[in-house]
Amino acid sequence: MNSVTLITQLTEVILAVVAAPLLMGWVNQCRAWLQNRRGPGVLQPYRQIRKLFHKDAVIAANASPLFRLVPYVQFAAMCLAAAIIPSLWTGLPFAVAADTIALVGLFATARVFLALAAMDIGTAFGSMGARREMLVGFLAEPALLMVFFTASLISHSTSLPTIVETLAQGRLAIYPSLAFAGVAFLMVLLAENARIPVDNPATHLELTMIHEATVLEYSARHLALIEWSVALKLFNYTCIGLALFFPWGLAADTHSLQDLLLAMPITGVKLLVAGFGLALIESLNTKMRIFRAPEFLTTAFLLAVLGLLVHLLLGS
Amino acid sequence: MTGHPTDLISVTALACGWLAIGLLGFIRPRSTGWVAHGLFPLGAVLGIAVTALALVALVQPAETLILPLGLPDLHFQLRLDALSAVFLLLIGATAAGISIFSAGYFRSGEGAAPGLLCLQYHLFLASMVVVVIADDAYLFMVAWETMALSSYFLVTTQHRLPEIRRAGFIYLLIAHLGAIGLLLCFGVMQGGNWQFTFEAMRAAQLTPVWASAAFFLALLGFGAKAGLVPLHVWLPEAHPAAPSPVSALMSGVMLEIAVYGVLRITFDLLHMQLWWWGLVTLGLGLFTSLFGVVFAAVQTDMKRLLAYSSIENIGIIFLGVGLTVIFHAFHMPLLAALALAATLYHCLNHAFSKSLLFLSTGSVLHATRERSLGKLGGLIHRMPWVAWLALVGTLAIAGLPPLNGFVSEWLLLQAFLFTPDLPHSYINMLLPMGAAALALVAALAAYVMVKFYGVIFLGQPRESSLSEAQDCGRLERIGLLWLAAGCVLLGIFPVPLLALLNGVSRELLGASLGSQLQHWWLLAPIAPERASYSPVVFMLSTVVLVAVVVLGVRLFYHGRVRKASPWGCGFPLLTPRMQDTAEGFGQPIRQIFEPLFRMRRELPSPFDTSPHYRVQVEDHFWYTLYMPIAGWVRRISSLASEVQQGRISVYLLYSFLTLVALLAFAL
Numbered sequence: 001m002n003s004v005t006l007i008t009q010l011t012e013v014i015l016a017v018v019a020a021p022l023l024m025g026w027v028n029q030c031r032a033w034l035q036n037r038r039g040p041g042v043l044q045p046y047r048q049i050r051k052l053f054h055k056d057a058v059i060a061a062n063a064s065p066l067f068r069l070v071p072y073v074q075f076a077a078m079c080l081a082a083a084i085i086p087s088l089w090t091g092l093p094f095a096v097a098a099d100t101i102a103l104v105g106l107f108a109t110a111r112v113f114l115a116l117a118a119m120d121i122g123t124a125f126g127s128m129g130a131r132r133e134m135l136v137g138f139l140a141e142p143a144l145l146m147v148f149f150t151a152s153l154i155s156h157s158t159s160l161p162t163i164v165e166t167l168a169q170g171r172l173a174i175y176p177s178l179a180f181a182g183v184a185f186l187m188v189l190l191a192e193n194a195r196i197p198v199d200n201p202a203t204h205l206e207l208t209m210i211h212e213a214t215v216l217e218y219s220a221r222h223l224a225l226i227e228w229s230v231a232l233k234l235f236n237y238t239c240i241g242l243a244l245f246f247p248w249g250l251a252a253d254t255h256s257l258q259d260l261l262l263a264m265p266i267t268g269v270k271l272l273v274a275g276f277g278l279a280l281i282e283s284l285n286t287k288m289r290i291f292r293a294p295e296f297l298t299t300a301f302l303l304a305v306l307g308l309l310v311h312l313l314l315g316s
Numbered sequence: 317m318t319g320h321p322t323d324l325i326s327v328t329a330l331a332c333g334w335l336a337i338g339l340l341g342f343i344r345p346r347s348t349g350w351v352a353h354g355l356f357p358l359g360a361v362l363g364i365a366v367t368a369l370a371l372v373a374l375v376q377p378a379e380t381l382i383l384p385l386g387l388p389d390l391h392f393q394l395r396l397d398a399l400s401a402v403f404l405l406l407i408g409a410t411a412a413g414i415s416i417f418s419a420g421y422f423r424s425g426e427g428a429a430p431g432l433l434c435l436q437y438h439l440f441l442a443s444m445v446v447v448v449i450a451d452d453a454y455l456f457m458v459a460w461e462t463m464a465l466s467s468y469f470l471v472t473t474q475h476r477l478p479e480i481r482r483a484g485f486i487y488l489l490i491a492h493l494g495a496i497g498l499l500l501c502f503g504v505m506q507g508g509n510w511q512f513t514f515e516a517m518r519a520a521q522l523t524p525v526w527a528s529a530a531f532f533l534a535l536l537g538f539g540a541k542a543g544l545v546p547l548h549v550w551l552p553e554a555h556p557a558a559p560s561p562v563s564a565l566m567s568g569v570m571l572e573i574a575v576y577g578v579l580r581i582t583f584d585l586l587h588m589q590l591w592w593w594g595l596v597t598l599g600l601g602l603f604t605s606l607f608g609v610v611f612a613a614v615q616t617d618m619k620r621l622l623a624y625s626s627i628e629n630i631g632i633i634f635l636g637v638g639l640t641v642i643f644h645a646f647h648m649p650l651l652a653a654l655a656l657a658a659t660l661y662h663c664l665n666h667a668f669s670k671s672l673l674f675l676s677t678g679s680v681l682h683a684t685r686e687r688s689l690g691k692l693g694g695l696i697h698r699m700p701w702v703a704w705l706a707l708v709g710t711l712a713i714a715g716l717p718p719l720n721g722f723v724s725e726w727l728l729l730q731a732f733l734f735t736p737d738l739p740h741s742y743i744n745m746l747l748p749m750g751a752a753a754l755a756l757v758a759a760l761a762a763y764v765m766v767k768f769y770g771v772i773f774l775g776q777p778r779e780s781s782l783s784e785a786q787d788c789g790r791l792e793r794i795g796l797l798w799l800a801a802g803c804v805l806l807g808i809f810p811v812p813l814l815a816l817l818n819g820v821s822r823e824l825l826g827a828s829l830g831s832q833l834q835h836w837w838l839l840a841p842i843a844p845e846r847a848s849y850s851p852v853v854f855m856l857s858t859v860v861l862v863a864v865v866v867l868g869v870r871l872f873y874h875g876r877v878r879k880a881s882p883w884g885c886g887f888p889l890l891t892p893r894m895q896d897t898a899e900g901f902g903q904p905i906r907q908i909f910e911p912l913f914r915m916r917r918e919l920p921s922p923f924d925t926s927p928h929y930r931v932q933v934e935d936h937f938w939y940t941l942y943m944p945i946a947g948w949v950r951r952i953s954s955l956a957s958e959v960q961q962g963r964i965s966v967y968l969l970y971s972f973l974t975l976v977a978l979l980a981f982a983l
Contacts, residue, residue, distance in 0.1 A: 053869070053872075053873045054873065056874075056876045056877070056878055057876065057877045057878065058877075058878045058879075058880050059877055059878070059879055059880070060879075060880065060881065060882035060883075061879045061880065061881055061882075062694070062697070062776060062882070064696045064697060064774070066696065066707075066774070069862075072862045072865050072866050072869075073858075073862060075861075075865050076858055076861035076862045076865055077858070079861050079865075080854075080857060080858060080861060083857075094853075094857070096838065096844070096848050096850065097838075097848070097849065097850035097853035097854050097857070098717075098849060098850070098853075098854055099847050099848060099849055101726050101729055101730075101847075101849070102717050102722075102726070102849050102854065105715070105716055105717040105722050105726075106717060108714075108715075108716055108759070108762055109711070109716040109717060111762075112711070112714060112716060112762050112765070112766055115766045115770070116766060116769060116770055116774060119766075119770035119771075119774040119775050119895075119896070120696075120770075120774045120775065121775070121776075121882045122693065122694065122774070122775030122776035122882070122892060122895045123882050123883065123884075123890065123894075123895070124890070124894045124895060124896070126775075126895075127770070127775065127895050127896030127900075127901070128896060130766065130770060130896070131896055131900070131901050131903075131904065132904075134762070134763045134766050134767075135763070135904045137759065137762070137763070138756070138759040138760050138762065138763045139759070141755065141758075141759040141762075142752060142755035142756045142758075142759050145729075145755040146751075146752055146755065149733065149748070149751060149752075152733055153733065153736060153748075156846060157845060157846050157847065158730070158733065158846070158847040159845070159846075159847065159848065162845060216883065217882060217883065221869055221873055225865070225869070291907075294904070294908055301752075301756075304752075305749065305752045308748050308752070309745070309748075309749075312736055312744065312745050312748060313745070
């Protein structure tokens with residue numbers, strides 16, 4: 001690993017961390033436009049995070065150190081995930097240390113810590129949120145893994161950059177198995193990022209909330225880190241989706257500045273389109289009842305498995 | 317075989333040492349101080365010695381030894397090869413932690429006399445060592461039965477309670493069912509020449525039919541000990557009944573010894589492996605793991621929850637065994653070696669993390685006298701040592717990176733990714749479904765573990781008596797630390813250990829991952845471009861990132877904190893009872909997997925003055941399998957009681973008739 005690749009790696013992570021709230025702001029702004037509202041502007045998440053950092057943290061008297069540790073773990077986990085996911089370059093040195101299975105494990109670790117923190121205070125909402133978060137997780141995680149498996153079987157590798165390189169060579173050839181996997185992935189993305197129809201990020205209605213219930217006790221800098229990592233998680237998932245299903249236009253060579261300059265606008269445009277699509281999905285759907293979330297996710301899991309089967313049947 | 321079998325002699329001596337410690341307990345059988353503070357730490361030292369010897373033996377050629385004991389024409393034969401050494405490592409390392417914990421755990425006035433307990437405990441340890449080094453069927457069965465009996469007496473330590481006697485009885489019954497299977501298995505494997513040494517069995521040429529019979533008898537015998545569904549029913553009964561260190565030994569070590577047996581018979585003693593054995597084993601393993609994890613999610617007793625979680629892990633291990641058989645039968649040595657490495661690694665993982673969790677439930681039990689999850693909570697404040705060390709075990713069992721559980725899961729999933737290369741179109745379609753099920757089980761395990769940890773250690777204490785709970789003592793802390801360190805080390809440095817495990821796959825499968833493990837920091841079992849995982853880099857970058865974020869926030873902003881009471885949802889009367897209970901946490905699982913459970917619900921009517929809500933989740937197998945069998949046994953035995961009249965004249969008549977019949981036969 002030479003210094004150039006190291007710098008590329010760091011740049012990629014820093015860009016992801018910086019750009020993540022922007023994507024979140026864009027999705028919210030699109031949603032506002034689609035609903036005939038003016039919206040707060042795409043920079044609103046930054047303002048929100050800055051405001052929260054400046055406040056004094058209020059912590060429940062019976063919180064354990066685990067509770068205070070979790071926002072940092074959460075944020076670090078999402079940064080680490082950003083280091084594995086090729087959003088601009090495919091030549092990521094850190095991807096050697098963690099492949100797609102480890103990436104799924106990383107998301108699971110973040111989720112488990114969040115659920116534990118939610119149970120730490122011991123209020124009714126916290127533990128309810130933890131239970132629901134884990135419920136969504138245990139169905140979404142295998143579905144995500146199966147999506148990765150399908151892609152891995154095509155490219156004979158579980159390393160995400162290698163998968164992306166292989167798929168990008170295919171030049172617009174559509175793998176039927178990936179079509180199933182793509183739908184499954186979209187469903188997982190919606191569920192894991194607490195979007196409509198599984199969860200509504202804009203509500204604190206006790207009967208329906210999932211993710212918001214887990215972070216109810218957080219305030220100030222802890223909440224800022226959590227919100228930031230939520231934005232980063234959405235960014236990561238979107239980048240995974242783009243990398244698996246629209247892998248064209250990423251820079252393969254880390255040394256070529258030209259490739260990079262080309263990759264940046266391409267990724268930017270792809271993210272903008274994806275963000276608009278997400279807002280569209282959220283505006284066209286209504287939130288499901290919580291009891292229907294398992295059905296939704298089981299469908300995602302079965303679709304992902306179906307994608308795997310299609311790959312094995314057709315060999316493509 | 318080269319030179320003098322020094323390692324084997326030392327191992328035998330150490331087993332005898334454990335036996336001697338057990339007997340020493342009888343010098344002052346009623347003195348807790350002598351037994352707990354004198355003998356148990358000594359046992360732990362022997363455990364460390366066994367570990368060290370096993371590490372040496374892993375890289376050395378097999379050694380054999382014939383003891384001048386045993387039957388007249390069958391002296392006890394011992395053999396120490398790489399497979400035995402791996403399991404010796406498992407026994408030694410786990411026992412060291414558990415023994416040092418027990419030194420602080422066993423207190424006076426609980427159940428059997430300490431001296432007796434000490435004997436049973438060390439006899440149990442010694443018998444497990446003998447099981448893995450036995451090289452003839454006779455010694456194997458003697459050690460196996462000693463193991464079963466000593467653990468039976470350990471389970472029934474508090475035999476005055478009827479439910480504990482019942483648990484012990486079920487355990488003994490299923491253990492003996494398994495033993496019958498093993499006896500028959502050895503009977504089949506001697507192949508008609510009545511030689512009961514393993515040497516002779518290796519040489520025996522069985523037909524595929526008899527080999528299959530032997531394999532499935534072994535699966536029955538060892539499956540009963542390991543807790544494969546439907547022979548799992550003893551586990552959730554016996555584990556809560558036994559004292560916690562004993563549960564830890566049984567779950568963390570004894571179950572894995574059964575896996576040793578399966579590996580020994582399948583890959584060493586039988587000369588052929590048929591692919592469909594692997595398929596059956598894999599299917600059984602998958603079902604067992606799913607069954608175990610789903611039942612664990614709905615348990616309300618912390619030790620029962622862990623017992624079901626053990627069933628799940630045993631399922632995963634058998635799944636690995638099944639994959640190994642399939643790859644081996646199709647002559648894919650590298651992949652078979654990968655699956656075997658995953659299997660053995662999961663055995664080691666389970667030994668460390670499950671013992672750690674069982675021991676921490678022991679500490680919780682001592683501190684609170686409560687086993688029911690509905691009455692615990694908030695113990696992280698009162699028992700920080702136990703809570704933080706149990707967190708390591710929790711994350712490890714949940715299979716989260718960078719701890720050890722993830723390594724074996726990762727290896728297994730990698731092995732699954734190669735199943736489409738199998739030269740059999742039907743199975744290579746079927747097997748990736750197994751990967752899907754494994755992924756589901758792993759995700760459910762995280763759910764179970766969040767429930768386990770969250771309900772016991774986090775939140776507010778559900779009973780006022782919990783505020784008097786004391787953290788565990790120094791010796792117990794050392795034991796927990798030892799096991800937690802094992803979990804972390806196995807998680808972060810898998811490559812050196814996998815390199816040691818290569819000896820086993822070379823011995824059993826004739827292939828190893830050897831050339832693939834070049835970098836100590838990078839796990840790339842097949843080829844780096846196919847898949848790689850580096851727990852060290854992963855762990856380090858996580859730690860560095862967390863530190864950077866903490867420092868960054870402190871540097872650019874501030875660290876001011878105000879304490880306040882938690883948000884009361886605008887409701888003034890919040891009590892700790894309003895947290896999610898264990899039942900509540902398991903409710904979604906109960907709903908989704910309803911067909912797997914036999915549920916009885918008592919719902920209150922609106923007119924009840926004292927409403928009760930009760931839900932009881934039971935195992936279908938009890939009612940559809942075990943109860944009918946018990947009914948038949950009772951019917952048959954009542955027929956037999958017709959013959960027994962209890963009058964001496966009738967018995968004399970029986971003797972006379974028998975004599976007449978024999979005479980008629982002889983003439």
